[in-house]
Amino acid sequence: MRVHRRCAALALLTTVPFALVGCGLIGGDKEPAEQPGRAPAEEALAKSRERVQAYLDAMVVKDVVAGRSQLCTVLHESFDEAATGPNGDFADHFTVAQTEITDIRPGPLGQEVSTVVTVTVGKRKADRGLLFTVTREGLDWCISGERPGGHSPAPAPTP
Known part of the structure; x- marks a missing residue:
């Protein structure tokens, strides 16, 4: 019985330090922003806004190459097939009159960027919500998803 307790104690003593390092409870003298592979929330917010705004700007001027690069x-392959098609973001039959980023927040697959795009077809005008997902790909950020909808703007913090 005494041998089993010693083995259990030895196993516990050898695994706990690794678990604590993995959880960041010990050996965490670096700030999260200094650790490789981790970006601060501010960078994620800024890069997400930057990528989506560049895509929206490309939609306005119908620059397919600039849109694809975001x-x-x-x-890329699905974009190439659909971008200028009848329901594509760069279709010729409508004009993007205005765009606005309304909300950015973390989501389960990356940063979720809500937008409102004002589209005109002939004399008809309509606002459409689009929700973009922005993630890291290697060292850079890119749009990894787009779907109809979006989030309501987050309420402003009360002082």
Whole structure:
């Protein structure tokens, strides 16, 4: 019985330090921003806004190449097939009159950027919500998803 307790104690003593280092409870003298592979929330927010705004700007001027360059590599092929099609973001039959980023927040797959795009077709005008997901691909940020909808703007903090 005494041998089992010693083995259990030895196992516990050898694994706990690794678990504590993995959790950041010990050996965490670096700030999260200094640790490789981790970006601070401010960078994620700024890069997400930057990527989506560049995509929206490309939609306004119908610059397919500039729009494609904001997307993650995995989306390039589907973008090439659909971008200028009847339902594509760069279709010729409508004009993007105005764009606005309304909210940015963390989501389960990356930063979720809510936008409102004002589209005109002939004399008809409509606002459409689009929700973009922005993630890191290697060392850079890119749009990894787009779908209809979006979040309501987050309430402003009360002083």
